[in-house]
Amino acid sequence: MSASTSPSPAPAWLEARLRAAGGAVPFRTYMDWALHDPEHGAYGSGRLQVGPRGDFATSPSLGPDFAALLAPQIAQWLLQQPGDGPLALVETGPGEGHLALQLAEALAARWPELAARTTLVLVEPNAGMAQRQRRLLASEPLPCRWLSFAELAASPLVGVMLAHEVLDALAVERIEWDGALWRQQLVALHEELDAPPSLQLVPGEPLEPQALSQLEPLGLLQPGPQRAAGFTTELHPGLTPWLANAAAALAAGQLLVIDYAHEAWRYYGPQRSNGTLMAYRQQQACDDPLLEPGHWDLTAHLCLESLQAAAEASGWTPLGQRRQGEALLALGLAQQLHGLQQSAAGELPELLRRREALLRLVDPTALGDFRWIAFCRSGVADQSERALPERAQPEALPLFLQDPPLG
């Protein structure tokens, strides 16, 4: 679905908020309300459903094979932690809880001694989502707790933290080039005689000098003739605070971020004149972020350079990154597919469903283009490495960065 030309009506709750704020707020504030407001937000209310029969599918929601392939990576990292003390598998933003459940089951079945030392910790700020996670995870095999970043900071854990399709739900700042200056984009109430109030995107004040220094490494300071007035894109000010909270929660261990992401040159290239922001609901995509606020998932890609800068500023060391298709092949996806073909013919419909799900996970035009980006909290990687390496140091090379197994 593309952006509608008719104005998007303002629901009463949002109209009241915008009036209280003087008629307009930065896009970032709007996105935060639309997603995370406890009563009206799409996640805050627990309204959004993740899965092929819900609003949008994610890799773990397609079935247990994604977690089965990821599990050896989690086990490798857990086994790398020094000592034989308690360990944690922390999932941030677990959605329905599919991935947490499937990983807990895989660890318990394949690495029981490791599982016996491991607690599952869920970090979910939206009460509506946490309620559904508690139902799904009621009988999973590991001890399980829901904790906030603030609670974890009080007694940080050792282990592995996952952020699967979470950072794309952090509210972004939208900025607009007016031909001479970068301006913050606002969401404003639009009022006309004899018409209900509607929402519109309007340019706000020019960006502060501090924000401009953020634009330089992204190649955005001199927009040039190709970047016409009206060029709109996103910045990610929520990343540094989120990564700092995540770092404070983990005394030692690894963080795996899995999300849509572009290099800065692709993200901010002149051809991408409307950024990456998209809305999803009931398996439909739409590029109008103002449509039915609180009913659509709003999501923006990550910029790899911005993520790395925010991670390093927050105490994380990069371990490397890879596209999901390559990462899953390194973890044995081809063997998993081959194994399915050897299975009993009586289970054919289920086998075909799993085969289709595995192929979707590596499809380079869809989930296969996701990035797996790993960081660590201790001296596992060379601290002097500045560029986001395609590969980590050999002695610490995560399994998903290694060459695919033969055969």
Ligand SMILES: C[S@@+](CC[C@H](N)C(=O)[O-])C[C@H]1O[C@@H](n2cnc3c(N)ncnc32)[C@H](O)[C@@H]1O
């Ligand atoms: C797109 S869903 C991803 C669900 C799940 N990880 C999956 O891939 O199926 C985003 C999840 O992140 C949660 N979330 C949103 N903001 C968050 C934040 N600041 N920290 C942790 N989780 C957050 C949402 O409530 C939701 O559970």
